[in-house]
Amino acid sequence: MRPRQKIIEMFSTFIELEEDKFSKWLIDIKLHRNIQNYLESSPFVPNSENFWALHWHKCWREESNSLVRIHLSAYLQESNYWAAKKTIAKFTNSQYSLADYFQMANAEIETILKQFNPEKCSSLKAYATMAVPSRLKDILRQRKEADICTNWALLRKVSKKQLLEAFAQAGLSPILIAQYRLAWTCFKELYVQNQPGGTKSLPEPEPQLWEAIVNLYNRERQNQLTQSTPESTREKIEQWLTQTAVYVRGYLYPPVSSLNLVIPEDDYTKTFDLPDPSSESLIAQMIAQEDAQNQQNQQSQIEAVLLKTLQTFEAKTQEILQLYYQQGLTQPQIVERLQMSQPTVSRRLIKCRESMLKALIQWSQDTLNISVTSNLVNDMSSDLEEWLKVKYGESR
Incomplete structure (x- = not known):
């Protein structure tokens, strides 16, 4: 081609x-x-x-x-x-x-x-x-959190900016947005997070709290709503807040079906x-053709970073790594071989991995401009463990 x-x-x-x-x-x-x-x-x-x-x-x-x-x-x-x-x-x-x-x-x-x-x-x-x-991975975590988060917990933690964007996405009229927003403001002002179950499982407001929210809304509507509206009831405000939670979920965690990039097969496509x-053939082709030199350079840089970090460890720690990864000894066997305590061997192995992982994360941030998340750290930790096994395995 x-x-x-x-x-x-x-x-x-x-x-x-x-x-x-x-x-x-x-x-x-x-x-x-x-x-x-x-x-x-x-x-x-x-x-x-x-x-x-x-x-x-x-x-x-x-x-x-x-x-x-x-x-x-x-x-x-x-x-x-x-x-x-x-x-x-x-x-x-x-x-x-x-x-x-x-x-x-x-x-x-x-x-x-x-x-x-x-x-x-x-x-x-x-x-x-x-x-x-x-x-x-972050999306999956957020969706899982959204699934177990009650409407009231969601309305407590959503920001005003997110709320207004959710209303705009839903296509609500200005007057309806104003009413929904005021109801949410009254709810958030009065619904204090003092429940022991955590912020994800906040229960529905008690009857006396609903009454306070309704009273506050009816007082504030005269000053905050530009158009004259009748007094509201608990049923109406509860309905508004429940619908608001639906709009917020749809905005923050849209259903997968709405995310698809639709490309119709018509005169503009073929x-x-x-x-x-x-x-498998395309995988090989991708490895051979797509940024091959760039990928090789990055792998060489990662290798250099990890080897440089290895060289900073003292001789006894280097020996522990060789026994663990190269000879495949267990920690109790290393303890017996080196006449060291179990906590010392374990601590040195953990410290080595942490130091190398920290160096790898720093390189990723400086070179690839990658935001470090817990998921990415877990992946890097797994990759580091594989690298150590391969690296010391080469010396067998």
């Missing part, structure tokens, strides 16, 4: 799934023409996917052009697909399918583009490969004969 044709396809094609499996590629003709015109008018521009990814990202930051954003969405399709595959493999008991995770990943494009800093990471795809799986991204 010619280099320029490959660039055109990367920035104008989208994955379509069917029955939770890869179905086909769709090419957006408008995107295809747009990038083709760019390439034809710039004959001396490099035929590099990374060059064009950074170019479109710069255009997006400077102009917020929707067409540019769709180019980048197309470019990150494979990264999102692999993130979805990785997530479904880790969360086998989840209620979501591969298509659900893929849709969630596509919905995170805007966040990924905002967080990507080309001054700290030279590859948008490399950044997305690291960041999207972490974002999906099917495109590309390999199935789930095939």
Whole structure:
């Protein structure tokens, strides 16, 4: 495939799934023409996917052009697909399918583009490969929290900005927004978090509290509502607050079905004969072609960071690591071999891992501009353990 044709396809094609499996590629003709015109008018521009990814990202930051954003969405399709595959493999008991995770990943494009800093990471795809799986884990955590959070707990913790954005997304009229907002303000002012069950399981207000909320609303409506409205009742305000919780959930944790990037197959799109991204041949092709040099450089940098940290450990600690990872001895066996106490051996092993993990996190923040989450730390910790096993295994 010619280099320029490959660039055109990367920035104008989208994955379509069917029955939770890869179905086909769709090419957006408008995107295809747009990038083709760019390439034809710039004959001396490099035929590099990374060059064009950074170019479109710069255009997006400077102009917020929707067409540019769709180019980048197309470019990150494979990264999102692999993130979805990785997530479904880790969360086998989840209620979501591969298509659900893929849709969630596509919905995170805007966040990924905002967080990507080309001054700290030279590859948008490399950044997305690291960041999207972490974002999906955070989404799952948030959705789980939302599922167990009562309406009253949700209304207590939501901010005014989020509330108004939720109302705007729901398409409410200005007068209805004003009434809902005032009801929420009265509720939040009077419903004090003094229940012992924690903030996620706050119960429905008691009858006397409902009465106080209603009285406060009816007093404040005369000053805070621009249009004259009749006095409200407990039933009406409870209905408003319950509906408000529905709007807030829909805004903060939208249903998966609403996240899908719909690309109709009409005069603006056509099917495109590309390999199935789930095939082994494409995996090999991706490893060989997509940012191979950049990935190799990053792996070399990580290796150097970890080896440098290893060298800072004293000789006795180095010996403990060799016995544990290279010879496969258990901690009690190491205690017997080195005539050291069990707590000392355990403490040194833990301290070594913590020091190396801290160095790895610092490198990720400085080089890849990645926000560290608990999920990402867990992944790095697992990867570090594998690296130690492989590293010392080479010396056997």
